[in-house]
Amino acid sequence: MTLVSERHPVRALGLFAGAVLVTAVVGSLFSVSAGSTYAALEQPSWAPPSWLFGPVWTTLYVMIAVSGWLAWRAGATRGELALFGGQLVLNAAWTPLFFGLGWFWVAFAEIVVLWLAVAAVIVVFWRRSAVAGALLLPYLAWVSFAGALNLSIALLN
Numbered sequence: 001m002t003l004v005s006e007r008h009p010v011r012a013l014g015l016f017a018g019a020v021l022v023t024a025v026v027g028s029l030f031s032v033s034a035g036s037t038y039a040a041l042e043q044p045s046w047a048p049p050s051w052l053f054g055p056v057w058t059t060l061y062v063m064i065a066v067s068g069w070l071a072w073r074a075g076a077t078r079g080e081l082a083l084f085g086g087q088l089v090l091n092a093a094w095t096p097l098f099f100g101l102g103w104f105w106v107a108f109a110e111i112v113v114l115w116l117a118v119a120a121v122i123v124v125f126w127r128r129s130a131v132a133g134a135l136l137l138p139y140l141a142w143v144s145f146a147g148a149l150n151l152s153i154a155l156l157n
Contacts, residue, residue: 013069019088020065024057026092030100037099042156047149060139064088067125067135074128083124087117094146104154111147118143 035050068076068084076084090113098107118140126133 009069009073012072013065016065016068016072019068019085020061023088023092024061027057027095030096034095034099041153044149044152044156047152056142060142063135064139067132070132070135071125071128074132076125076128080121080124080128083117084121087114087121090114090117098150104150104157108147108150108154111143111150115140115143115147 034053038050068081071084072081090110094107094110094114097103097110118136122133122136122140125136
């Protein structure tokens with residue numbers, strides 16, 4: 001059984017875009033006041049301005065959706081696609097932990113697991129499609145940066 005009929009790749013792209021959109025919406029529900037919360041935190045000198053997060057995540061989410069779709073088109077297995085879905089769940093969980101609950105240390109532990117999941121997805125997708133794997137490299141870089149920022153904020157607050 002396939003994810004979506006292989007004769008309908010546009011529907012499959014819509015499914016991947018929808019899954020990523022749900023991830024983004026969950027994050028946005030808990031980040032309504034994130035700008036003011038973020039500004040009120042003690043931050044390291046290298047912390048980016050709050051306005052940067054929206055454009056970065058929008059770009060990354062598009063790349064994540066296209067990556068999943070390309071891997072699917074290249075024959076990704078159910079297990080590989082489940083791993084992809086798992087990292088989306090981890091992605092969605094970080095914002096409520098950090099901004100919703102203010103659990104900076106739990107959010108840091110969670111982002112470490114997210115980083116491992118993204119790295120694993122890159123490895124398995126790369127085997128299917130180098131482009132699918134490469135599209136996730138900026139995501140891994142951003143999660144690395146976000147992890148360092150999360151750790152710094154946890155230490156400072």
